Amino acid sequence: MPYDALIPVIRQLAIEAGNKIMEIYNSDDFDVKQKSDDSPVTAADEAADAIISAGLRAAFPEMKLVTEEQADSHSIKGDTFLIVDPLDGTKEFIHRRGDFTVNIALVEKGVPTRGVVYAPAKERMFYTLADGTTVEEMGPFDANTPGEVSPIRVADSDNAALMVVASKSHRDQATDDYIGKYNVKDSKSAGSSLKFCLVATGEADIYPRVGRTMEWDTAAGHAVLSGAGGKVVRFDDHSPLIYGKDDYANPFFIAYAPGVELKKA
Incomplete structure (x- = not known):
């Protein structure tokens, strides 16, 4: 290409x-x-x-x-x-x-x-x-x-005071439980793939997604975040999120700035 x-x-x-x-x-x-x-x-x-x-x-x-x-x-x-x-x-x-x-x-x-x-x-x-x-x-x-x-570039994250962004329409107890594992300075909600972009600009440090998404929901935001120095990994084992899966459905994932010390699910 x-x-x-x-x-x-x-x-x-x-x-x-x-x-x-x-x-x-x-x-x-x-x-x-x-x-x-x-x-x-x-x-x-x-x-x-x-x-x-x-x-x-x-x-x-x-x-x-x-x-x-x-x-x-x-x-x-x-x-x-x-x-x-x-x-x-x-x-x-x-x-x-x-x-x-x-x-x-x-x-x-x-x-x-x-x-x-x-x-x-x-x-x-x-x-x-x-x-x-x-x-x-x-x-x-x-x-x-x-x-x-x-x-744009991801934040130089302070693990003692992280900014979290989460889904506006799909936030649930499982998401809140995972966010609770971190030292959070503040959190915000955003819809759609804007959450990836807020991590990419440094306006947020981490975006955990504990819920169903499809590859078309995430691919563009994933590319934008990667180009700004960020990462997107599976929620369960922190391996890279891969595309081209049979049904185009994603597992749960975490998008984050590399300075964030990820917690176990």
Whole structure:
């Protein structure tokens, strides 16, 4: 994959999809349907998916493409592919809470190596450059003209006073029990893949996820965090989180800055 060709494309498509999402978000009303797994889907999910998948297939026709909203893509097998969640945080979108993102990532040999996370309602965008390092672009965002970017880096964590970020919609007792093993200065909640980005910028030190996620939920955030010096490991044995699993379902995991002294599950 030519990274210097990939990055402008995924950045542009994320912004174009984000613009369409915000058009629907700011409308008076939008329909909410239920998928076969009882998760919600809106016109914004479907419109954003159409924009991104068409753009990726035109630019990289030889690459395998897995996207949440196209069930037939979930049977694609391989350890190198593009993976998309066109609207991560649909519940946040439905309740107009703003914590939703557009996620596009490249997975190579089971590892997310490049990606973009765009939060249009929050006006924040994070992506990896061709060299694999991560930047945050400053808005306003123009799909055709990149703006000013700033490199981001994980925190130099103080294990006596950690900042924790956890799920806004899926926080439970198991998560709180695990967080309780650490010396926590403060904690915050965030929706969607923004949690990875808050660790990547140093706004948080650790994000534990004790709950179901799919690879399209996490790949772009994982790439962004890795490019900022962070890590993502399995919750149970702290081995690296690998992609291209048969059902694209993730085990529980921990995203963190390397200075954090991880506790046993």
